[in-house]
Structure formats: C-alpha cells, structure tokens
Amino acid sequence: MVAVGVLLAIYAIMSIATYLVYWHDKRKAEEVARLGLVGFAAGRRRVAERKMHTLELLGGWPGGLVAQRKLWHKVHSLKYQIPYWFVVGLHVGAGWWIVVGGHGPAFDHAVRAALGFAVSLAGN
DSSP, rough: OOHHHHHHHHHHHHHHHHHHHHHHHHHHHHHHHHTTHHHHHHHHHHHOOOHHHHHHIIIHHHHHHHHHHHOOOOOHHHHHHHHHHHHHHHHHHHHHHHHHTSSOOOHHHHHHHHHHHHHHHHOO
C-alpha cells in the first residue's frame, strides 16, 4: 500500500510541475506572438516539446491534460497530440498490467497495435 501512495505522490508532483511548464510555455507563446518573433528567435523563448513530453512520461500527463483544457494550450497541434496520447497510453497500459497482474490475449493485441502504430509514426 505504501507503493501506491508513493506512486500517487509522484503523479501529483509531476502533474503540478507539468502544468506549470505548460503555463510558462503558454505565456511565452503569447509573448512571441505579441512581439511578432519568428523562427529561431521565437523558438529560443519557448519550452521544447521534448521537455514537455519527458515530464508527461515521468508521470505528469494528468497535469498536461488539465493544462491543455484550462489553458487551451497545445490542443490544436497534431504534432504534439500524437506523442502526448502515446504517453498516456503507455501509462494506462502499465496501470492495466499492474492491476490485472499479468496479461492476456486482449492485452497482447493492444500492445501489438500500439507498437505497430508507433512504428508507423517513426517511419513517417
């Protein structure tokens, strides 16, 4: 039971951190738009998407989801949403694995489908 508490604490801390990073990036995006910056000058002011996805992968995906809905940030970027939902799928799949205590045919099928989807994305 202690492990569940630790896991929930990690999710909470990482979600708060991820929400704050989304908030920071949203403010920087508004600043870039206001100043009319483009290209390298605009990108230097923003948070790298890779960093945001890393925070989500480390357990901050619920905070990312809340930030997307509350701040209306990154919701229209398909380039951002595909990796985001892949991370969510990994967490949900891992949770299912832990709760079910193993895997069965349905889980094997879901894993194969997810891996096939990831490979197809990597090929593009």
